[in-house]
Amino acid sequence: MTNASKPLVGIIMGSKTDLENMSAASEVLSEFEIGCELRILSAHRTPAAVAEYASSAHQRGLEILIAGAGGAAHLPGVVAANTLLPVIGVPIPSTSLNGMDSLLSIVQMPRGIPVATMAIGKPGAANAGLFAAAILALKYPAVQEKLSAFRAKRRQEALDNQIP
């Protein structure tokens, strides 16, 4: 099974302000007891550090990378260009265009370098964590069990949560 002290998932984002959205990803992973590490790395201000981080992620034991970015949101694509690991992208809402620019900059990747794109903002960040769990569940039975329980619990909550 996974070990929370050994990170399997790397979560990166361009600036600390992105944590407001991206912490939803780490919270989900922590609920699944999947170890993760968070890094502030900018595709534009620290391109070499991003390339180094992404290209060494596999040998450092990471299995999945989650990258959140807004505006001309290059971070997920740049990460994907530098690793063979599955990369999940989260479009962060931008000030003027509400994240439509972030979404298109992340999802419209060319043939050859996929980025698995989630919804804009916090729901997307939470789902990035869940999707990472679904991938890891293929390999780690403990994650599979937790995922199954998580889904059942949410189903029950929805069923119970009726209007009196």
Place this chain on the structure above:
Amino acid sequence: MTNASKPLVGIIMGSKTDLENMSAASEVLSEFEIGCELRILSAHRTPAAVAEYASSAHQRGLEILIAGAGGAAHLPGVVAANTLLPVIGVPIPSTSLNGMDSLLSIVQMPRGIPVATMAIGKPGAANAGLFAAAILALKYPAVQEKLSAFRAKRRQEALDNQIP
């Protein structure tokens, strides 16, 4: 290692006309010698068959589902609602809105049920195949090797393909 005769990936789409785009996914998987099965299943015309297909996919040995859909593209989300397997969504270009409707209908999933969304159309379908390979590479060393070779080959092609 994977065995092409035993499908690990299920590719589903709403109608045969979607094959024009979605065959790019099966071609990539076949290049990686990853077995896949193709099904025509409509979230709207055959909802019970979709639910049955998705909810039984895991015990039938599938590890990943790829779903392509256009317009009010509900298929990937409906599949994801009925399985714990990772689901990859491909927005198929629609007649009037060029796939912007398909994209938003697939990517804007609510917290709890992620769909890993690819680019609109054939590049997205090809990338769905590649992303499935990247997930399987975490578990199957043979896929990992093929993925590494594939990426290196494409890199070299890009470097060689200069203007004389």
Place this chain on the structure above:
Amino acid sequence: MTNASKPLVGIIMGSKTDLENMSAASEVLSEFEIGCELRILSAHRTPAAVAEYASSAHQRGLEILIAGAGGAAHLPGVVAANTLLPVIGVPIPSTSLNGMDSLLSIVQMPRGIPVATMAIGKPGAANAGLFAAAILALKYPAVQEKLSAFRAKRRQEALDNQIP
């Protein structure tokens, strides 16, 4: 005539927070003394319950279903796939894209499974109630009378409401 204690209209939505918009539908129906029932049912978290609810609606005496949803708003389409009753869809405003995603996910249904789509948000929810009344008026003279009076009253209010 209709009997308010026997529901003719089922109103469903994905979460309790959608009530803020969708109560406009039940208020209109109550004004017309048309019985309705409200259910929290999620196309994604409780797909089997949605299918069960929609496919049994007719024999339970419901004549119309109203479904509100936001983002990748699959609920109205999933309901329509599981019933022959007329389904009215209400796009609920989403956080990032103001309901444009909800609108396209609901209105762009493929040939074969229509969803009668209303405007985004509260005006659309109120109109869903009114449209249900217009349908029932074809069959129930009492509703027809109330609809006629309602329209005349609103016309008079508009004519009276002049700038002094």
Place this chain on the structure above:
Amino acid sequence: MTNASKPLVGIIMGSKTDLENMSAASEVLSEFEIGCELRILSAHRTPAAVAEYASSAHQRGLEILIAGAGGAAHLPGVVAANTLLPVIGVPIPSTSLNGMDSLLSIVQMPRGIPVATMAIGKPGAANAGLFAAAILALKYPAVQEKLSAFRAKRRQEALDNQIP
């Protein structure tokens, strides 16, 4: 039961060129043996004729109106303003904006006067016919039977139409 020689549904559109899309509605109704009449009426060039047509529709025995329009697509809303019958709107693709203008002009009706909006173009026109049938099925058992058979047939077609 319905009688194909006595029209229950009025289909109107602004110009003959709209027939290319709107004939999909009359074809569906004819498949259901529901009588319909087609009229060319423009909200802008013949406003009095539209008002007269819509306001007299009920007493002439029509039960549902379907209106198709493109661009600043006012016809469905103007019709709805002049009748208590259910009005179904079909956004016709426009030359420059692919029907996005038509869609918004039809669906964003204010509180009080609903228009049941279908998808852009031919699929929407076909669904307008189907939705009219779903409404009439509440009252005419023969339509209910045909609708049930139609849906079952399409389900079977989808199930049969597999990739060999």
Place this chain on the structure above:
Amino acid sequence: MTNASKPLVGIIMGSKTDLENMSAASEVLSEFEIGCELRILSAHRTPAAVAEYASSAHQRGLEILIAGAGGAAHLPGVVAANTLLPVIGVPIPSTSLNGMDSLLSIVQMPRGIPVATMAIGKPGAANAGLFAAAILALKYPAVQEKLSAFRAKRRQEALDNQIP
């Protein structure tokens, strides 16, 4: 010259809440001493009153009509369909789509019935007043003089309003 007590311009809007935007039009006209009248008339709730108002406007001495509307903003087009007078349309910002729906519903009029469309919201309403003045200036020298003075004054204000 014009006489402020005899209205030359009719300003109509669907509800009193539109006054927040549309009063910018009457303020400009009042600054030009051009008489105007304001009416609350809804294309959807009071279609006959709109038709009556628009078709009698010319013989009642009005020379220009300004109509403001939001959402499926049919009022300007419906007015234009019922008069030969120049009609100026003002898209009022809508709750969900910020007036993009209002703009397209007003500007995309079909060949034959023009509506002179202004910018979304208050600047557009003020410009509707100014554009009415520009039209009337062709006929009334007093308006021409005021328009010339207005433009010169605004030019000077812009030149004076420098950063110290």
Place this chain on the structure above:
Amino acid sequence: MTNASKPLVGIIMGSKTDLENMSAASEVLSEFEIGCELRILSAHRTPAAVAEYASSAHQRGLEILIAGAGGAAHLPGVVAANTLLPVIGVPIPSTSLNGMDSLLSIVQMPRGIPVATMAIGKPGAANAGLFAAAILALKYPAVQEKLSAFRAKRRQEALDNQIP
């Protein structure tokens, strides 16, 4: 009455290729026997000529200016900044964005300098001619008569043009 040999309307556009759309305006004016002149003038390549043309238009006897432009369509606004005459803008469809850029660049003028914006493309150009006629009809009874006859003829055509 107007004299076709003395132009009352100036039609300008940025390049000869715009004639494909803009000739619809001159054709309408010619049908109304309203004299017009056509000029190729670019807001970007010949700014001084545009300013000179617009600022001298009034004293040269022109009463209305029609300007067509595509993309960053500045011509109508630049013309309006240099004249007190009413300026009508026609958004010409652009290669990539279908005229949405042209539309927004023309219609979203700031408070103080209105441009009366028509629909995108040929219908908009034809309507620019008609709107010019509607303005001139306020002053020239002969135009008023022609406009009345034109509208009546189109109404009759629409009424006659029924499906057999």
Place this chain on the structure above:
Amino acid sequence: MTNASKPLVGIIMGSKTDLENMSAASEVLSEFEIGCELRILSAHRTPAAVAEYASSAHQRGLEILIAGAGGAAHLPGVVAANTLLPVIGVPIPSTSLNGMDSLLSIVQMPRGIPVATMAIGKPGAANAGLFAAAILALKYPAVQEKLSAFRAKRRQEALDNQIP
């Protein structure tokens, strides 16, 4: 080297309220000790002053012009039409459309008259200053040094700014 008292860059905008965004440009230039001058000049209210300012900018010693504008944002294009100097455009967020109109009005310039367009709002204004610095760095070694130091500092800040 540059001399802060002799302006090399002219920053112009249509109204004082634009300073809220555009001051980010002057602050960056001041950080680089590049002299700049700010002017309020409106393409619509003071067209002659804009033409005069732009066409004389070169001989007055300016080397780069930065223009910010919102809505039908003609200022950058009009400036570019009147000078051979490089013109940088900043789309200012508009009230209704969040700057999408400003962006398209600035960036979609026709072949022949380029405007170097930055992101919408403050980040774009800051980048206009930085891009001016990058141009001047080609000629002024002191700017080159400052630019190099600025980039290194920001890189280090990003690297240091980790989550504890």
Place this chain on the structure above:
Amino acid sequence: MTNASKPLVGIIMGSKTDLENMSAASEVLSEFEIGCELRILSAHRTPAAVAEYASSAHQRGLEILIAGAGGAAHLPGVVAANTLLPVIGVPIPSTSLNGMDSLLSIVQMPRGIPVATMAIGKPGAANAGLFAAAILALKYPAVQEKLSAFRAKRRQEALDNQIP
């Protein structure tokens, strides 16, 4: 003065098919006798080569970089992240979204790393060449003269190109 055999401008693009658009940039530069070099370099397939190319551009004597890209168009931003030279971005029209995705992915760069964005497609590519010439004209009098002649010639062409 510049020497056409020594490149001052580097033009890069992700694939050979982009040449259809990007050759407009090199043609303009060649008309100005400004040396340029063309490279096929992909931000996604050859990230290390892009970083190497961009970061060594300055010492190899290049003064400006032009990058064209479509879809999730990361190339211009990635280049800008690796050089202090001015970077000009050209959005290449994409299959599904006509270049709106390319435009937003290029122009919405974050504070700190500007990309000077041109119009979508060929006009933008030609303008990228012209803007590079405008920058170089600040330093190379020969370019300044050619730019002045080019603009005068185009102005005369526009003035001569009248409708007979």
